[in-house]
Amino acid sequence: MRKKQWVCILYFILNLYNIISADGFPKQDYIDFSTDRSTWFFKLVENNKIIFSDFFSPFDPTVKVKHFDPLVSFELENSYYFNKNNNLMVEIEDLKKIYDPYFDYKISKDILEIKYTYYDKKIVQGFGKRSTSIEYTKKTWNIKIDLKKDILKTVGKYSYTEYEPALGGRNKPFDNNVQISKDKGFKNLEFVLNGDAIEIKDNKHYISVSEIMGLTNIKTINENGYAGIQIKNLADVTENIEREEVASKIIIPAASNLWRSGNVEKLDGYTWSDYMDDIIAGKRNYGWKWKGIYIPSGSHFKDADGNEITLEANRIVPYTMYIPKNYSENESRLAYILHGGTGNENASLYRTMERGYNLDVYAEKYNYILVSPNGWTQNPMWMHRQALYSFEKSFDSIIKEYPVDKNKIFIMGNSLGGRGAFDITMRYPKLFKAMVSTAPAWGVKEHSKWEQSRYSVQDIKDLPSLIGIGTLDKTFSFKTEVGNKEELGWLTKNVVPILSNAKYIAVERGNHSQNWGSILDIIFEFFEENLKEEKKESVVDMKFLENKEFVSLRTLKDVLGDKFKYYNINSYDNNPEKAIDYITIIYKNICINLTPGELKYRRNFERYKEDSNERTKDEDKLDFAPKFSKAPYVDGEDIYIPTKDILEILF
Incomplete structure (x- = not known):
């Protein structure tokens, strides 16, 4: 084998080592993405693929949205549904897309393993400024579920790891390899799910978001005909020194919120759920x-x-x-x-x-x-x-x-x-x-x-x-x-x-x-x-202007x-x-x-x-x-400019 081929293979191995963590999952390092989402909305109907995500402005402190509410529609590969316990069921590959790049899974020998990472953000200085100081706290959940379940329950174990806070900010470096916090994690806690928390249809695994992601920092809220899966404790995004100033500016995402539509539309009483309904129905x-x-x-x-x-x-x-x-x-x-x-x-x-x-x-x-x-x-x-x-x-x-x-x-x-x-x-x-x-x-x-x-x-x-x-x-x-x-x-x-x-x-x-x-x-x-x-x-015949000391802009437009x-x-x-x-x-x-x-x-x-x-x-x-040669001046609704000067400039 040629030396160049060996170098390529070695480079691939080293690169693979860098992107795979010790538990066999790809590393879920923080990416300073320009839009992070806190909430996803699912309409409480059957056979629907369209979901919506919010824009929660404190997650991007450089953009303070006041005039409109950006609810992003996204079409999943598979329809989601609600099981007999009224729990939201989402195909696991679709769920991975929702929480990518911080969600991965693998299935082997009737064991489902899920790794989910979240980076808490707390703005410690410069809220709403181009340059901010942000404190990141990395939190990781590892979940193992035994798929050989009986008809009534599914058994699993999960671990939680929290890391020491690290400082970063917009366009500033962030250390992903922070030290694990002491006494802020746990390992191998057992849990029991309902028997229909994981269902297989057409060789695809559908999981109960409220039950399984509920083991992490995700909660489920049902209102106005929508199920919302949302990060917990959203209001806690700044240090106390700025919280009073920020509190009035924070709108927690909810389907019942009044939807702000910009300046052309004025829609009284029109809610987020109304907007989402119109998008799904193709009425907008x-x-x-x-x-x-x-x-x-x-x-x-x-x-x-x-x-x-x-x-x-x-x-x-x-x-x-x-x-x-x-x-x-x-x-x-x-x-x-x-x-x-x-x-x-x-x-x-x-x-x-x-x-x-x-x-x-x-x-x-x-x-x-x-x-x-x-x-x-x-x-x-x-x-x-x-x-x-x-x-x-x-x-x-x-x-x-x-x-x-x-x-x-x-x-x-x-x-x-x-x-x-x-x-x-x-x-x-x-x-x-x-x-x-x-x-x-x-x-x-x-x-x-x-x-x-x-x-x-x-x-x-x-x-x-x-x-x-x-x-x-x-x-x-x-x-x-x-x-x-x-x-x-x-x-x-x-x-x-x-x-x-x-x-x-x-x-x-x-x-x-x-x-x-x-x-x-x-x-x-x-x-x-x-x-x-x-x-x-x-x-253009401009001779008639030669003897005029000033010419109006309106006259120039008529001529030119x-x-x-x-x-x-x-x-x-x-x-x-x-x-x-x-x-x-x-x-x-x-x-x-x-x-x-x-x-x-x-x-x-x-x-x-x-x-x-x-x-x-x-x-x-x-x-x-x-x-x-002489200053332009205003006369009535028109502006006059020295004729010779403007003709020399334009021609």
Whole structure:
């Protein structure tokens, strides 16, 4: 046997050792997944496969859901049912999917063995902040059940192990190999189940969730026609110092809760169970919906070069969708929204709603299906691995359920989602009609390396694109993205020289996370203008303006047509009280920001001496902002700009 083959075999053995624990089960180490679920709901009817999971916001302290309740529907392989003792019976492989990757089982010689691990989370600092400190307590249950039962009972044994708490947090390392706590565990306790707690149908094992998972930290609650299997002690998620502040913000998942529906729908008295009933019955034809897809382990994934690779996954991964009231296959558009590093499928909704910019309003106005997939973990790498798979499978699912014209598909994203918009369009350059990328995290090492290998911005050089950045972005800084006269930034070096059909826009005082919410009007009109047939441009006679000292924006639009647009922008950094108002003018691929009463203006996303600060300290490498000869002014409902100046800028 060749040396290379021996090396491969040895590597496989070592890798197998690392993923298999001493009890023969795969290791159930903690994964910082961007959506954890506390409760699953099963309708109290026969022959149903659809179940629902909640979104319990303290499990993801970076996203504070206030405007909507994301109940994710997922279809099991097998119908669940309720036995003669009215206990919920679920096929064990389906149950594994529900609690993956922390649930495993094996059956041998009439013995069923189950291993279930849970990580208690307690937020000890920074609730609701991007950076949190979380205390994790690992708890493990090992259950053995004798399947050679008599007609009345099933006998088994189980053990419980609790570990010492370990500190971690969002995007922080967590030690999975913590020390076992003393006197907080037990071994080989016997228990007795009802005789129908495990039933075999068509060679498949169905187990009583309430009886068997009830041995762990799971309880069962029946109300409003649903059985809910829920983690115990959900309210205990923070230290006492923050509990009073948090208590009013925590809504414990329950089928009787009133369902919050966003901003378009106003449903008085509409409960979670009403929402779930409508999904099961196929009656919910528009509005916010959530669906889960199962990502298995195996050779389903691509590496940075597009080659097939094998990965561990085993997760139900959700995606968010909004369906407009007037959806039709021929007229509706589809826009993908990719989240960034400290978010999930709900982050884009939440962060715009917090500003009062409601995506569902835009979906209705322009007839858009909106889809936001989950990027698998914090810091999603959309160009490969599980995050790319999540995009691909959610895309297949949404197109099958709500087909649209292939020429009406768009993509946008912010931060790592902004970089992801590049990543996915480079993978599929003919799939999208146009792309919007805001605050793109271009300089992340893995992304930069990948872009230089198999896929390139050259692949999308002609794709209509809108690139936006906030001038007060403190995550990457305006300097990092744009650079100065001596050193180019991420975008001016890697993107601007290549994209031939792009608009570049700066959001004044825009921060990293909310900048794109300030320009939603621009984003959706940009998508819309790319649906129109390209008309031959007529020659514009501007001579009649030569003797005018000022020209109004309204007159310019009348003369220049649809390619000339202007917007009233309201933008702020982190504090809404610091909001500012200004005007953005867009003509072809030129973007101008100006403020009535001020001489200076900004062209595209250029940086100027005025943008330098204590953090950047590079004003000596920048020019002053350009200035109008006279300040624009407001007269009635229109804005007037020096005629000669604006013509020189635009032409």
